[in-house]
Amino acid sequence: xxxxxxxxxxxxxxxxxxxxxxxxxxxxxxxxxxxxxxxxxxxxxxxxxxxxxxxxxxxxxxxxxxxxxxxxxxxxxxxxxxxxxxxxxxxxxxxxxxxxxxxxxxxxxxxxxxxxxxxxxxxxxxxxxxxxxxxxxxxxxxxxxxxxxxxxxxxxxxxxxxxxxxxxxxxxxxxxxxxxxxxxxxxxxxxxxxxxxxxxxxxxxxxxxxxxxxxxxxxxxxxxxxxxxxxxxxxxxxxxxxxxxxxxxxxxxxxxxxxxxxxxxxxxxxxxxxxxxxxxxxxxxxxxxxxxxxxxxxxxxxxxxxxxxxxxxxxxxxxxxxxxxxxxxxxxxxxxxxxxxxxxxxx
Numbered sequence: 001x002x003x004x005x006x007x008x009x010x011x012x013x014x015x016x017x018x019x020x021x022x023x024x025x026x027x028x029x030x031x032x033x034x035x036x037x038x039x040x041x042x043x044x045x046x047x048x049x050x051x052x053x054x055x056x057x058x059x060x061x062x063x064x065x066x067x068x069x070x071x072x073x074x075x076x077x078x079x080x081x082x083x084x085x086x087x088x089x090x091x092x093x094x095x096x097x098x099x100x101x102x103x104x105x106x107x108x109x110x111x112x113x114x115x116x117x118x119x120x121x122x123x124x125x126x127x128x129x130x131x132x133x134x135x136x137x138x139x140x141x142x143x144x145x146x147x148x149x150x151x152x153x154x155x156x157x158x159x160x161x162x163x164x165x166x167x168x169x170x171x172x173x174x175x176x177x178x179x180x181x182x183x184x185x186x187x188x189x190x191x192x193x194x195x196x197x198x199x200x201x202x203x204x205x206x207x208x209x210x211x212x213x214x215x216x217x218x219x220x221x222x223x224x225x226x227x228x229x230x231x232x233x234x235x236x237x238x239x240x241x242x243x244x245x246x247x248x249x250x251x252x253x254x255x256x257x258x259x260x261x262x263x264x265x266x267x268x269x270x271x272x273x274x275x276x277x278x279x280x281x282x283x284x285x286x287x288x289x290x291x292x293x294x295x296x297x298x299x300x301x302x303x304x305x306x307x308x309x310x311x312x313x314x315x316x317x318x319x320x321x322x323x324x325x326x327x328x329x330x331x332x333x334x335x336x337x338x339x340x341x342x343x344x345x346x347x
Contacts, residue, residue: 004056012067122284125248138241144221149229190316231255232270
């Protein structure tokens with residue numbers, strides 16, 4: 001099997017390393033807008049670097065992995081679909097619902113495969129939580145609390161294409177709410193704070209956000225996120241039911257300290273970022289993609305799953321701006337301006 005990897009930044013490098021050592025992958029063709037970066041990675045892995053995206057398709061591959069900047073995702077997904085190629089793409093498909101729907105339509109019309117990179121679906125903790133909920137161990141689920149906290153903010157240059165905190169960061173938590181509980185989000189009420197670094201205010205974004213979500217069976221959920229958690233990278237989900245309560249992401253590297261005299265001490269080596277925290281999950285999702293390409297398993301996370309998580313994120317953005325409860329069903333097919341853009345897409 002020959003796979004084209006488009007984008008060799010941080011996560012593209014992780015995926016290329018996984019695929020290069022996979023027993024069912026014969027070779028890779030790597031390309032990047034920064035050709036030198038692609039060439040350096042290709043040399044280190046003993047793979048081939050291509051001068052551009054055109055060569056990926058012209059030289060012939062069996063599948064494509066897309067890890068470019070977000071604005072290129074939808075176009076590349078469409079191009080792969082028209083070429084009859086299965087695609088793995090990092091989230092999101094696009095930063096708005098219409099762009100997402102258009103790319104999904106191309107995939108479905110071509111009858112190809114689009115697997116989305118929601119790596120938490122392959123994390124042992126979240127998988128265990130899903131099994132606990134579905135088995136009835138917790139009884140009736142009444143409360144979910146989710147946390148995603150970055151230790152440091154992203155580079156300023158990343159923000160214009162990120163889509164904002166709810167679309168970029170909390171979209172993972174929205175996907176996990178749906179995947180773990182098996183329920184849909186019926187209503188959201190969201191708020192945000194831009195009291196941190198001024199670069200977030202300049203982009204119309206927030207550095208810290210929170211939302212209360214009501215699921216379609218009445219379960220209440222809270223999600224919080226921040227770009228400024230100095231203690232370390234913190235991702236957790238607590239699920240409370242009438243019979244039992246469990247938590248995902250609580251281990252000896254969780255960057256939280258108890259103030260109780262007999263509580264656990266602070267972590268000696270807290271998690272520093274998502275690549276480190278979810279390394280096994282990232283590897284597992286690419287191994288699953290290889291199996292999907294080989295016809296050995298169904299697609300574990302298609303484009304429509306990504307669309308539903310995006311709808312929740314969009315609803316949170318509307319709620320934050322308009323200071324009201326919003327139902328994801330209200331989100332129309334018309335694009336919403338990304339943070340930092342005016343109503344007509346002008347900065």
